[in-house]
Amino acid sequence: MQISPSFYDSLSIVEATSIQKRLRENLNISSLKKEIHIIGGADISLNRFSEVIYAGIVLLDYQTLTPIAYSLIKSKTTFPYVPGYLAFREIPALMMALDQLELKPDIIMVDGHGIAHPRRMGIAAHFGTLVSIPTMGCAKKKLYGKYEEPPLLKGAYATLRAKDELLGFVLRTKDKVSPVFVSPGNNMDFDECLQIAKHCMGKYRLLEPTRRAHEHVNLFRTGQLKEGFHYINQQTLF
DNA sequence: GCGACAG
DNA sequence: ATCTTGTCGC
Numbered sequence: 001m002q003i004s005p006s007f008y009d010s011l012s013i014v015e016a017t018s019i020q021k022r023l024r025e026n027l028n029i030s031s032l033k034k035e036i037h038i039i040g041g042a043d044i045s046l047n048r049f050s051e052v053i054y055a056g057i058v059l060l061d062y063q064t065l066t067p068i069a070y071s072l073i074k075s076k077t078t079f080p081y082v083p084g085y086l087a088f089r090e091i092p093a094l095m096m097a098l099d100q101l102e103l104k105p106d107i108i109m110v111d112g113h114g115i116a117h118p119r120r121m122g123i124a125a126h127f128g129t130l131v132s133i134p135t136m137g138c139a140k141k142k143l144y145g146k147y148e149e150p151p152l153l154k155g156a157y158a159t160l161r162a163k164d165e166l167l168g169f170v171l172r173t174k175d176k177v178s179p180v181f182v183s184p185g186n187n188m189d190f191d192e193c194l195q196i197a198k199h200c201m202g203k204y205r206l207l208e209p210t211r212r213a214h215e216h217v218n219l220f221r222t223g224q225l226k227e228g229f230h231y232i233n234q235q236t237l238f
Numbered sequence: 239g240c241g242a243c244a245g
Numbered sequence: 246a247t248c249t250t251g252t253c254g255c
Binding site: 123144 | 242243244245
Binding site: 044045046047048053175 | 248255
């Protein structure tokens with residue numbers, strides 16, 4: 001057997017929904033009270049119409065936002081993309097990428113939503129209930145909730161909410177670009193989520209952890225990087 | 239019944 | 246998500 005069969009692939013949407021409702025009981029949105037030295041960025045890449053998915057987690061030094069190492073895994077998924085159920089499609093592969101890490105990050109930023117989800121179980125929240133590392137989500141588009149457009153200045157933000165419940169934030173990561181949506185996944189609170197997101201803003205629209213993860217899984221899919229765990233050669237100038 | 243709808 | 250040229254704005 002080349003690829004581990006996934007339990008998630010056998011689920012129906014109805015079954016997936018009940019799993020989300022059950023996992024929601026395990027959510028813990030409270031301060032991580034821990035210093036962050038390494039942050040991980042998680043993302044997946046795939047060819048259209050293919051069941052093969054390329055997953056990756058890139059580790060960055062939190063202070064400098066410099067990539068330190070990365071884990072890449074090629075896997076398969078048959079669970080379809082259905083808004084609200086992204087976790088069932090991507091988590092099995094992300095779990096393999098995490099297991100393969102020889103160095104574990106203090107927190108992980110996942111490409112997708114945390115609790116900014118109809119049942120508060122976006123991929124980052126779901127992943128966070130399955131692993132021992134705090135998680136948060138950063139998505140490029142809204143899935144659930146309402147918000148007012150934040151000012152067009154980098155760093156400006158608005159709250160994302162459902163009824164009166166706070167779900168996350170809509171953050172302008174760069175002047176005059178569409179904002180990103182950040183929300184806690186598990187074992188982190190709202191303020192920390194926002195502070196971390198602001199800390200990770202670079203010169204691009206995407207936050208550095210997810211931007212680097214996206215970059216790496218794409219290089220992997222196109223054959224420019226190899227599967228496995230690799231430290232990044234910190235080349236010294238001169 | 240009609241929109242909205244992560245990747 | 247991925248494909249994909251030119252084009253508009255700063």
